[in-house]
Amino acid sequence: MRGIKKLIRTLVFLALIGVVGFTLYNTFFLKPKVEGLESLEKLPKKKEISLVVSPRAYVDRVVVRAIQGSREVVLFEGKLPSRVNEVRFTVEPKKLGLRDGEARVEVELRRFLLLKESFELKAKIDTQPPRIHLIYAPYTVLQGGSGGIRARLSEPVELYVEVGGERFRSYKVGEDVYIALFGVPVNTSPKDVIKIVAIDEVGNKTVLPLGTGIKRNNFKTVWIELKGREKIITPKLHTILGGELEDTDFVSLFKKVNEEIRKQNEEKIRQIGSRSEPQRFWKGKFLQLRNSKVLSRYGERRRYTYRGKLISKSWHLGYDLASVKNARVVAANSGKVVFAGDLGIYGNTIIIDHGYGLMSLYAHLADFNVKEGEVVRKGQVIGYTDTTGLAFGDHLHFGILVDGYEVTPLEWWDRKWIRTRIEPIFSE
Ligand SMILES: [Zn+2]
Incomplete structure (x- = not known):
């Protein structure tokens, strides 16, 4: 009997050491990390942000701030939900009173026993969508035919022409000048609108209908x-x-x-x-x-x-x-x-x-x-x-x-x- 009691006592003691040790380890040795931090580096007019804390290491609150000169703005503050370890929020710099340009962003993780963990990064804020000046676009194109555009952009972009669900890439040929050839897929409806899409470095998007008509082609059935x-x-x-x-x-x-x-x-x-x-x-x-x-x-x-x-x-x-x-x-x-x-x-x-x-x-x-x-x-x-x-x-x-x-x-x-x-x- 005494032997069993002693064994139980030893086991309880070991379990206690285990729990305390595990807690101390998680608190002092296991550093929480944040996935998705880089999505804060480029801030367009509006952006959905998702930050995942992993390992969780007793983090219970997340605070995200943007600092621009003497101005400090809270982008997010809230509890880190259990299980998912993820916070989601939308950033609209202009609405928060931030200017276009650089900003410092701080992500603070509040932990057990008043401990904190901070991450800092440089962000580029740009709320201006790119402007497209169309230099040339055809008046009409044929179903199954080709066309081309030449455009000047207000800033460097990724530009493509979208026709009937297909994307046709562009090429930069001069300072802010882009050209693109595009095809009109055979099954494109003449009612379809051909669009030119420009996305700038931070993700602002401008969509412009080309105004090019699509002419019906008479395809034979054989x-x-x-x-x-x-x-x-x-x-x-x-x-x-x-x-x-x-x-x-x-x-x-x-x-x-x-x-x-x-x-x-x-x-x-x-x-x-x-x-x-x-x-x-x-x-x-x-x-x-x-x-x-x-x-x-x-x-x-x-x-x-x-x-x-x-x-x-x-x-x-x-x-x-x-x-x-x-x-x-x-x-x-x-x-x-x-x-x-x-x-x-x-x-x-x-x-x-x-x-x-x-x-x-x-x-x-x-x-x-x-x-x-x-x-x-x-x-x-x-x-x-x-x-x-x-x-x-x-x-x-x-x-x-x-x-x-x-x-x-x-x-x-x-x-x-x-x-x-x-x-x-x-x-x-
Ligand atoms: Zn053939």
Whole structure:
């Protein structure tokens, strides 16, 4: 019995030491930290702030102050809620009487036994949203077409054009001068408003409607019956999908390639298209495949049927041009080769960067006469036409990309269109 009592006493004693030790450790050795402090470094007109205290280490109150000259303003003061260890508040510098410019921000954590922990940082206050002066914007653009803007900004910004839910980035070309090419996604409604969005260094945002109208384009619907073409198509599907296939049913393989693989390939194109150089490589109109016949236009809605039943759909976002078998393919304009390789349904593909977001794409090629990184001249042979990828016959699929988005090449083959719609963005 005595032994057990002694054991209990020892255990209680040890537990007490444990609790006291744990408390002392948390109080004096474990320093609380604040996540999200850096969000206080840049203060626009209005900002939501979230600060997380971790480890909590007996912090129960949080005070945030801004000091500007002799003025001291409390941005937040309150209890640190249990469990979440997070405080949220909104800062509106002007309403609090703070001026634009620099300020010192102090975050104070009040702890157990009157202990305090303070953090200090320098903040930049800027409550002025950027002003956009539009130097050039087109009067109208076409569904599936392209456009460009040139604008002067009141301060350095991140600027983009938003069309039909897609964003097209801009490039800084001079002091406070920005240019951007943009595409009009094929499914954009003519009622859609094209906007230019500018965000300054601290996060103030200005949105300006461009006032550019969107003209409807007449896209054709084309029905393609696959029955009878299995012999040509099946090996292509196997090549594109690669490896051993569990499912070998023609219709499901076709669907997989036309939908899943197409989506992956388009994502890859967007990725490549977003890495354009801030430099103009090109001049004049883009070249079309010599002596070629148009097999298929941009914007065709393709409906694939098998034994008369609709099995898959896709948008055709380029021009299919056919000439002789293995015809010479030349660079439509000067630029730098940014991709030369296999691209799923596009087969052997070359993508040339012309700068400032503009690229051209050549698909279903036989081989490559150029390498990635190579600078090519307008008219230089880069490859030969073939049937690689999901091509049913020898032809060139030619595409124009704006920020990685496929637009109609038709406008870029037109000297007058380029002169009136695109050149103004490059002239000072
Ligand atoms: Zn095509």
